[in-house]
Amino acid sequence: MNKPFKPKITLFHCINSFNESASLSLNGANNVEIKTVRLPCSSMVKDVFLLRSFESGADGVLVLVCPEDQCRYVEGSIRAKKRVGWVQNVLDEIGLDGRRLSIRNTSSGNGATTDKILQETVAVLTDLGPNPAA
Amino acid sequence: MKMEHMSKLEQILSRGEFAVTTECGPPRGADSEVVIKKGETLRGYVDAVNVTDNQTAIVRMSSISACTHLLNIGLEPVMQMVTRDRNRIALQSDILGAYSLGIRNILCLSGDHQIFGSQPDALNVFDIDSMNLIRTVKTMRDEGKDMSGFDLKEPPKMYIGAAANPFADPFEYRVIRLAKKIDAGTDFIQTQCVYNMERFTEWMRLAREEGLTEKVQILAGVTPLKSVGMARYMSKKVAGIDIPEAITKRMGEVPKEKAIDEGIKICLETIAQLRDIKGVSGVHIMAIEWEEKVGEIVESAGLLPRPL
Amino acid sequence: MIVGEQKPLAEIKEIVGPYRKLLILGCGTCVKTCFAGGEDEVATLASALRLIFKKEGQNIKIEEFTIERQCENEFIQEASEAIGRNDSVLSLACGAGVQAIARRFAKIPVLPGVNTTFIGVLESQGVFTEECSGCGNCELAIFGGVCPITRCSKKLLNGPCGGSRHGICEVSPDTECAWQLIIERLEALGQVHNLRCYISPKDWSSSNSGGPRRLVREDHII
């Protein structure tokens, strides 16, 4: 039995960058399983949270943050980006492939963009296959 | 491997003859005559003369130049080289230079810590240790490459020696270390001076068991004692020397003026015993600042004449 | 503070490879400050290792624990239970911490997870610079507060070498010429005359060249 691969994505998002109602439509999509983690600011993404998402079985992790010049905490998005970059390297070292983790800037409430980002992520993950460490 | 003989010492040892080497400390001055004079007193008695390298971290004439002076008067020097004072750049360059001057034997040492010498305030180097120095010389000689992997135009064909101290602790490790030095490329070993025959015998036994005596020539070190004071001093203050109480006692029991003779007697007895131990290929007589007695000892030990 | 850097994952993986139960032990002092071995790093490293082992199908249990300081018995003791539960310890402390742990627990391999780099200063966010070599005999007073022994690539004591250009050391364009800094400082302090002083060779016996050092405060010993 070869079930089609349905990627599990953990979505970290800054509550300021991403409209909750938009996420509902994404949850409805049936080619992907999404677990969302709301962050009051994307700077709360710690390295370990990203790694733990993979540990708990995510095939991919997507971090949605505000555009860099729109962060309410000024530096949050930049920090998030740096941390993600760091963890991408760690994932490469682990052999999980850093592409499983991505960070994107979205401005609040733009559901169409987030949908597109998500589909792109799904495409990348379909390419990479399931998380080998899951 | 067919190989031309690298040095006289190598030639003698490889023939299985009981070799005799001794030691010559360069002067704390620039006068070559001192070296030449010491060399002259040794002529005909020994197969090769170790020239120490700033022994006990006291500043002296460099080993390379003293070796050159001995070469000039026809003696075969064993150039001692310590890693304390030179980094790998200097060590390698000195080896090349020494070889170019005709020096063919090298004894690779770490060197005494400068804290005991004339310059305790010096910055030590210890860039590489003696084991690595052995390996370096070996690589230079056999592969013609320096440490960086650069191909040397004329590789230095050095006969490589190393020191071994059977009397240091932990005892069990001493043979392991010997084996490691042999692995690194040692051709011959000169040991710390033997007073504790029991321990030395045991060490030799272990070395034989490991098959090390097949791979390397071992020259046991001896040092004639001058007095009971010297015995006590060496026992207490000099790192790695083990003088059994019995020997100190024996030195103490003779009158002061007889002490020298008694020392030499002990030395000769030791040599005799050493000659009986399987795997001992020669003796290394370290008569510290007492080179004139070497000839006497060699003669009395019945080790003359020396082969050519 | 002591600055360290976490070893590459591949190396850590290699050294912990033989063990089945691993404690990753963090240290909450210097290495925490330089983000090499505090709680966060312990958690991250543990997570990364778990992922590696899971991916390779190995079953290695990883526990996490962080103590205040690994170089002090009172704190080490707090870790003893956790250490007892495991068959190896990966210490994320500086070399001193690793050894302090090792000497307390004779039967458990203690592995270093951090490369202890130097004694340094948090220069700016994320930038650490080496400022002291611990030579045991501080002479910063005459050098206007800039240490040539540590910060001059050649340890020169009597002025800059010929390799200094535009205040940058010949060794690397990232390295400021310590002597340039010394000169500037002394100028600002009005102590340029110091530059004319002859500085005699450094007495290295107080440094590591004199063998491992030991500091005894008699007044603290009873």
Add this chain to the structure above:
Amino acid sequence: MPKKYHIPIKTAEPRFRPIGKYATIEFREDCAGSCKHCVKKTCIYGIFKENYEHFSTMDEPEYLYNCQSCFRCVQECTRGIFSRVIDPDYRTLGDHYWRPDVIHRLWYQAHTGKIPVSGAGYRGPFAGAGFDSMWTDMSEIVRPTRDGIHGREYINTCIEISRRLTPLTFNQDLTLASEVPKILEIPIPLLFKLPPNLILNKSILISAAKAAQTLGTMMFIQPEDYTEALLPYSENLIPSLTRHNFKDNVDLIHKSRVVELEYAPDIDESLLKIRELKPDVIIIAGVPLDTHQATRALKLAHTEIDTIHFYADECGQELNSQDPRFLKEMIREVHLVLVDHTIRQKINLVFSGGIAMAEHMAKAIICGADGVVVDNPLLIALECRLCYRCRDGLSCPVELEDAIDPEWGGQRIVNLMGAWHSQLIEVMGAMGMREARRLRGEIGRSMSFEALEMENFGPIFGERKVAGFR
């Protein structure tokens, strides 16, 4: 004097970490790392310590749940790395009516059984819609009053749910002529009804039934939920029947002291039939609060119904209405229409829908209810977050779909109700009231926003041009 009513409060820890109000944001990279007096070490509430303890086990970000918002970490951190936000999960807790602070307080009360007490003044809006547009009165020095929960004097919170007989008639020899039906009293003016559109399972039912038993009150229950396991609590259960299904549940009627009968135009017929089955059963009519409530109330008052249970939606809104009124107004309407027809005394009124806080209970009674029926708070006591995921068939974040320990669950509900009871006594004590029954309809002992504005601001500012609040 009856035995003092006592509610056995016992701390019942939450099973899940409750969602706290605040989270801190820290820019870790800016941390100097090991300050001797690191604010994380010196937090007087120790919240960071706890955070570290679960650092190694967490699988997703955790916020600082017990933050008391003193801002010292924000203000004292050497590097100023802290900022504070409202926990996004707290923000989205509940809905516009069941606000996060309401849920949070309910959790606290269910946990500790204590009245929420805090320092500083009231922090909310000046006034608001619904129950927030009224204040209760208090008694200064000119009226005798009681000591409230700390005092010696007993404040009675009993209400009846059996029909009252008025007036009494007497024989010539002054013996009682009227047949006095059995009186059924409950010691607190509230009943239970588990919300039907959230998770409902056996262990939750038992928890609530157990709590009802401990408190001496009663719980409405659908006959299909009435399983064998609930039999030990039959004294405290009120099966909710309809005219269609009561015949199938004759055994339940026999087991029960009280049954509820869904309103229907021909309710009297069903009523009589039930009475035939069990003559002394007390019958509560279940009536939706829609535009017909007043006429229905009047109609039912003239039947043999003991109590009417009016229900609004879960936010206290009128049902089936374009412009829904709030519970408060509807209680007033029903109460007053019965008063006007001098029949209010005979019947009891209980209301459900939107009773979210202890003050709602007190205010509903002041508006004219005898008691209230509690719904959502029962589940909130069991840690429900009102996330409504269960309605979409998703998993419950506090795992209510799995069996919970009824001991624990019962205690949580008892605690919550105990806290409500204490608060009711606080309010009544302040008013100088000794009996919950006398509080009913005492609108004169309350103040409404509109009246206060008109009375005190009217002479100064003239006519009000803006209706409503904010």
Add this chain to the structure above:
Amino acid sequence: MKSKREIIELPKILPVRSRFRNTMAKYIIRRNSRCTSCGLCAELCPYEVHPRYDIYSRPIRPKDHKCLGFSCRENDFFCVKQCPEKALTLSLNPLLETLGDYRWTAEMLLGHWEMAETGDLPMVNLEYNLGNSGGGFDKIRFKLAHPKDYLDISDEKIDTSVQLNKRHDGRPNKTISIPCYGGGMSYGSTALAVMVGRARAAKRLNTFTCTGEGGYPLELLPYDDHVITQVATGLFGVREETLLFTPIIEFKYAQGAKPGLGGHLLGDKVTPEVAAMRETVVGNALFSPFPFHSVYSVEDHKKHVDWVKEINPRVLVSVKVSTPTDVDMVAVGSYYAGTHVVHLDGSYGGTGAAPDIAKKNIAMPIEYAIPKVHKFLMEEGVRDRVCLIASGGIRNAMDVAKAIALGADGAVIGTAELVAVECVRCGNCESGRGCARGIATTDPELGSMTTEEWVEQRIVNMYLAWRKQWCGLLRQYGLSSIRELVGRTDLLVHLDYLDEQERIKYRPAPREQLVI
């Protein structure tokens, strides 16, 4: 009574820094790693947002609370624009949404901290006069003044004093120089340094502070002319000797935050010192009964008043009551019982600990009670023989002025004084070790966060800033004394009672939806 236009001597303003390293501010200004420490921002900013020590080569973290924010954009010293490295970023501080509440908004807190620090009104555009409560004072505004009414006199010539004894009964005619005095906060509820600091401030400002019901600590003796002794229902710490020398005795019948309930001091706060003062047991929670068990009628009340008047022939009597529906009757009853000051405590007042249900629901807000009582006393013809003081939800200078215009003579201030000493209104006064910020605590370690001098000067500064506001207001209406403002409801408007086109002329109140 027209004031004589004499120069009034005011206490000195001294800048008093926050006790905390990091200030909270409306704006955040951040400097990133591109900064080269050139020092231009430090040179440019006239508000010292970018302080720089001459001898220190690195820039110090910006002092956000001094930053003017976005309104600075027009200035040529706008650092963000001028920075050659573009290393500075300015934004609104999201922290503010977690600070404050509907009644005390974040900006009101920040504004008062700033006043307490500088003795002046904040430079930053903070809304410190209006809360977000959507009613009461927050909807009441002073009418737009006619320019011709403007009275061009200096602050020093404006009289802000209030006469406390209007009975002409031969007792001292106490006058306070500002229309406010400090509310009762007991020994045990606040740190001793705060209590003494408040008394020192009261002395400097020539006004009063009140002991609360926890007794009279000896540390207050040097300021005894400015300390009101409270006699509350628990009679904690009440001794005859303190009643003998006190200038004013306040009978506390009820407290606005918990009307109808007694005082409540949690066990944790009952330290040995507090227990000794109150003659109780260490660690035991203290509940005051409600009401006075000796007072169940207005006659009993009169007996009470007569008792203290008998003991102390110089004392003035204040009666602190809450705001039930019949507050007007209570007030007039008190007057006839012989009180000098009728003190109404509205339902939204502060407290050290009260059930949330009581704070929110019991009794009426002070905004209603003042006109109600004022009107009733007028009708009774006794208004000019009693001093009517309002409290409970009076947060700032404009609230005080509005209260006076509604009919009060003055106000009692509690929370605002604590805010001046950096209270954040977190509401944890009662829990555990008490106030984490060292204000309302008896924990010795936390209590040591404040000193008397610091508290004193912060409070003095805040009131002096308030006075500036009052003077500005009075001038606009051509008034030279705050006493002329009493009952001038004609100067007030309420936004909800105005037509749309009238309403837009007034400043709208903040109306954010807060998460509470």
